Amino acid sequence: MQVQAQETDKKAVKNEIKEAKKEVKKEKQVLKAEKKELRKLEKGDVSYQSKQEFYSDFGDVKDAQWKRSDYFDEVTFTKDGQSMKAYYDSQSKLVGTTSHKKFEDLPISAQKEIKSKYKNYIIKSVMLFDDNEANDSDMLLYGAQFEDSDNYFVELIKGDSGIVLQVTPEGNVFYFTKL
Template sequence: MKKLAVLSMTAMFALAFVQLSAQDVKKEIKTEIKTEKKDIKVEKKAIKTEREELHKLEGNVVSEQTKTAFYADFGKVPNVKWKRAVYLDEAVFTKDGKEMKAYYDFYSKLVGTTMLKTFADLPIKSQKEIKAKYKDYKFGTVVFFDDNEANDSDMYFYNTQFSDADNYFVELSKDTKKIVVQVNAEGEVFLFKEL
């Protein structure tokens, strides 16, 4: 009987030790994953800082090369409205029932697209932060910028150049003051510009 009790106790201690070891391994794996995610974010930021300046576009007519690139990117889209801005060519169009804008750089490469969204489309974390930090402001237009990761050109939005990445831009107003806040993919909120 004593041998059976000793064997049972030994087995229980061995099982507890194995469970503790497994928990330690899980913690180590989670720590490694978090570290790798942080390293990736740092690498992305480093890549973004190496981006080149935007080149001004000459003239006021959108190039045929840009139009050709647009149709290669989006297919045969009817009723496209074109505009040449200072740094980017813009195409306004409707695809899958959604009105969008596509932006092309000096080299006729897609920088990204924008589309209107609602405040409810923002990450919950950023909704709460905006409501708390800007509680006296009225919510206005919400625009989502979808970056073309294959192009390193920066984006020019609200007459301001920024390092392109997927972001929301929310217009807020209070009395005569109007601002735009930027919400990144992690839901962090930044003052982007005072209008």
């Protein structure tokens, strides 16, 4: 009797595990379906809605220069003396902004790691991508898509070639792409 009960318990546990795996698989499928892919914009003029959203987001900016790229309506402008670029998605919602930064703006740990691991490279530029947390669209920089979050991007040059490093606000450094 006791052996039969143990066998029944084992079968029940196995069935529970099977069901849990099915649930996890379903959840993964739902998440995958919900993940927004970057949608190419139709060729043409910058969206009127993107311009309206921009002025709502940043106020009456006088020097706004617009262009439409494959995936975003992009506007270059100056705000509080800082040159910036804002990116609007196919729904005319702000994805995020980029601005030029100094190497010294990076977290100290990232500066040390870059100086030690990439000492034969010349630092070309540092850019900060400031994500709009209210929009879950992924961003595309340097021809590579990444999940939206605030990050620095450091361009390094060595001879005729270059690379881009991605640096988190916490100071983690990752290879991002080739220039």
